[in-house]
Amino acid sequence: MSRLIVGPFNRIEGDLEVKLDLAGAEVRSAQVMSPLYRGFERILQGKPPEDALVYAPRICGICSVSQSVAAARSLAEAQGLSVAGNGQIAIDLIHGTENVADHLTHFYLLFMPDFARDAYAREPWYEAAAARFRALSGTAAEDVLPARAQWMHMMGILAGHWPHTLGIRPGGSTRALTPNEQARMAGIVSAFRRFLERTLFADKLERVAALSSAEELAAWRDEKPASAGDFRHFLAISRALGLEKLGRAGSLFMSYGAYHANGGHLFRRGLWRAGRPAPLDLSAIAEDAENAWYAGRGGPLPPANGVTVPGEGTGKGYTWCKAPRLSGEAPEVGAIARQLVDGHPLIRDLVSASSGNVHARVVALALEITLVVIAMEGWLRDLRPGEKFCEDGAMPGEGAGVGLTEAARGSLDHWLSVKGGWIANYQIIAPTTWNFSPRDGAGNPGPLELALEGAPVRLGETEPVAVQHIVRSFDPCMVCTVH
Amino acid sequence: MMPERPLHLLWLQSGGCGGCRLSLIGAEGPDLLTTFAAAGIEVLWHPSLSAETGRSAIEIIEEAVSGEVTLDILCLEGSVMRGPNGTGRFHMMAGTGRPVMGWISDLAKVAGHVVAVGSCAAFGGITAAGANEVEACGLAYEGTEPGGLLGHGFLSRSGLPVINVAGCPIHPAWLTETLHQIAAGRFGRADLDEWERPVSYTNHLVHHGCSRNEFYEFKASAERLCDLGCMMENLGCRGTRARADCNIRRWNGSGSCIDGGYPCINCTSPGFKEPGHSFTATPKISGIPVGLPMDMPKAWFVALAALSKAATPVRLKTNATADRVAVPLHDRKKRA
Numbered sequence: 001m002s003r004l005i006v007g008p009f010n011r012i013e014g015d016l017e018v019k020l021d022l023a024g025a026e027v028r029s030a031q032v033m034s035p036l037y038r039g040f041e042r043i044l045q046g047k048p049p050e051d052a053l054v055y056a057p058r059i060c061g062i063c064s065v066s067q068s069v070a071a072a073r074s075l076a077e078a079q080g081l082s083v084a085g086n087g088q089i090a091i092d093l094i095h096g097t098e099n100v101a102d103h104l105t106h107f108y109l110l111f112m113p114d115f116a117r118d119a120y121a122r123e124p125w126y127e128a129a130a131a132r133f134r135a136l137s138g139t140a141a142e143d144v145l146p147a148r149a150q151w152m153h154m155m156g157i158l159a160g161h162w163p164h165t166l167g168i169r170p171g172g173s174t175r176a177l178t179p180n181e182q183a184r185m186a187g188i189v190s191a192f193r194r195f196l197e198r199t200l201f202a203d204k205l206e207r208v209a210a211l212s213s214a215e216e217l218a219a220w221r222d223e224k225p226a227s228a229g230d231f232r233h234f235l236a237i238s239r240a241l242g243l244e245k246l247g248r249a250g251s252l253f254m255s256y257g258a259y260h261a262n263g264g265h266l267f268r269r270g271l272w273r274a275g276r277p278a279p280l281d282l283s284a285i286a287e288d289a290e291n292a293w294y295a296g297r298g299g300p301l302p303p304a305n306g307v308t309v310p311g312e313g314t315g316k317g318y319t320w321c322k323a324p325r326l327s328g329e330a331p332e333v334g335a336i337a338r339q340l341v342d343g344h345p346l347i348r349d350l351v352s353a354s355s356g357n358v359h360a361r362v363v364a365l366a367l368e369i370t371l372v373v374i375a376m377e378g379w380l381r382d383l384r385p386g387e388k389f390c391e392d393g394a395m396p397g398e399g400a401g402v403g404l405t406e407a408a409r410g411s412l413d414h415w416l417s418v419k420g421g422w423i424a425n426y427q428i429i430a431p432t433t434w435n436f437s438p439r440d441g442a443g444n445p446g447p448l449e450l451a452l453e454g455a456p457v458r459l460g461e462t463e464p465v466a467v468q469h470i471v472r473s474f475d476p477c478m479v480c481t482v483h
Numbered sequence: 484m485m486p487e488r489p490l491h492l493l494w495l496q497s498g499g500c501g502g503c504r505l506s507l508i509g510a511e512g513p514d515l516l517t518t519f520a521a522a523g524i525e526v527l528w529h530p531s532l533s534a535e536t537g538r539s540a541i542e543i544i545e546e547a548v549s550g551e552v553t554l555d556i557l558c559l560e561g562s563v564m565r566g567p568n569g570t571g572r573f574h575m576m577a578g579t580g581r582p583v584m585g586w587i588s589d590l591a592k593v594a595g596h597v598v599a600v601g602s603c604a605a606f607g608g609i610t611a612a613g614a615n616e617v618e619a620c621g622l623a624y625e626g627t628e629p630g631g632l633l634g635h636g637f638l639s640r641s642g643l644p645v646i647n648v649a650g651c652p653i654h655p656a657w658l659t660e661t662l663h664q665i666a667a668g669r670f671g672r673a674d675l676d677e678w679e680r681p682v683s684y685t686n687h688l689v690h691h692g693c694s695r696n697e698f699y700e701f702k703a704s705a706e707r708l709c710d711l712g713c714m715m716e717n718l719g720c721r722g723t724r725a726r727a728d729c730n731i732r733r734w735n736g737s738g739s740c741i742d743g744g745y746p747c748i749n750c751t752s753p754g755f756k757e758p759g760h761s762f763t764a765t766p767k768i769s770g771i772p773v774g775l776p777m778d779m780p781k782a783w784f785v786a787l788a789a790l791s792k793a794a795t796p797v798r799l800k801t802n803a804t805a806d807r808v809a810v811p812l813h814d815r816k817k818r819a
Binding site: 005006008010011036046051054110142146150152153156157160162385392 | 498539
């Protein structure tokens, strides 16, 4: 048996190292290490509660809005405040803009360039993939960067700028939108739809959104040559490489529910357990730090009473990432989990064999681009420019609140408690904290550690390409992970 | 004027959020990759954009340190993580078993220009907030104190100090224009302000071009976030003191913090992380804001404010505490 240390991983958000124990031509076990600790949970202690809206988004420059939404929701719960209807629509539009931009960035700039690696130089599809997706010089980046930048003009109108807006408040949004701005945003979304329908899908968004089984997806893929749309290009490569067999993790998936306009959730809240829906019990969440560098924990703690003291801990630690668990289990989170929980038939079919995989994760992300952009067109029509965008609340001297939301890459929660008018405790579990968690006290690996087991390693590979695909298929955000 | 060979740029990230990088890839007119090409900049390695990962990424960094490949521009994003107890263990460079701060020092020694991207890399930024238990600092400053990782008096190979493109986040053009000037060989001391920030954007106040100037002139103040009035008196706005061109050079097409309905928090300044009061409330002594507009004598401000308040037109007074125009403009030549 031999050991391989892979890092620094780039084309993820932040820094990551993976230790692989190899047996023959595959990974026997993996340890995932998050190498950066900044201490936001400690910075927030003793601050005025509303200042969480300044500090929390700065945990992460890519999930910045998600962090703001979670912070605002925890403050709203502590204040007993409900969000103005228009404000919720505006927040969903801001959040949708970020999440779709993140999916797009991940697909084009972070995930696809791995197919232009030399390891694939002999594959029949290589030349076309390399010309299109090669990092820095592929033609795709030339198309996607301007389209993305124009899409982000939504943020200029809705939120001042991105990242790090202060426009998201517990009671709504600070920006009362005018009818002409509503019209301008409709134009931006329409232009972005055109980009997606020409470049990413080479088809109507509605057509992709309606694909309902693996068989229908395959038939759609074969309608046109692989060069017709970058998503089809991915599907062709995925078939050639058998990416559905790669990166299989567990059979438990979680979603906190996403987008709250009009009362409910656009994507519902819950669990998907071994092919069946199950209810989510927040009181079953606890963070274990047995294998992380934290002191004075004494066993798993529910986040409302969580403690973050960096230190040596048990001496077994190998990461700054704690191990959040749900009744001792490690659910996978992300677009795949949201669509499984919400019941999209295509994703349920792709995962029906009981576990997530590289192929299904990327399909879920592309599918979600279509679903969210279509939903955003509806939210824009639902805005009532003459009505209120923000409710006022008063922060009680003592109180607590939980803010749950879904970032592009999965479930995010903030647990706030206020004493004497100041933040007494603030605990955060981010999507990649769930997905890239270390082993817990019982020795159960986190979802990525599990997904890496069995990954093929070619002779002489120092950065096994299969490992690259598996890691990036989770769309990791390492700056959120430890915070 | 294109240089003879492309300038080599290397980008490292440490104790930050990645937000400056994400802001940067939103560069427009032209996009980021076209900007690099136009300036004659070749990216040796970048954490989000490059193909190389793991061992091959480390080799590129090692070649730059050894001088095998000339490093022209080193960009650091994020604070330098010195903790715990000066060991740098709060951020080890993956795959190397070595603190990132060690790599940064080595690279800074050989770099032609050293650019701190964002307030974290410049001054320590948000990562250094609270009790700064992680010992975060900037490349050449720890907050307002000169020093930081590289020490007081540090000069890069070009003879310039660390160029502090401060902001939380940066505007993409603050960096792309600086890189263009460097690549053209036309960036010197005179292009830096007293905190070594590019004067191209810090010769302005956020107040310049603020769309709420009329409310400011009459001290017609907002009372709640999302009101239309001036946010200086009650809501903590630092726009009359903050150095940046945010209301002249717009963000994401048309935005700015103030147009977004929330105050400027002076994110380009060394001390912004800890204002000593809530970010969205103005501290006052006997009803007078503590932070007065840049260069304005207090007595003058008090007298002017009293006069302005007495003369505030009904239109501004009403609109200041509304979230949309309640009393519209009306040309008196046109009878109602």
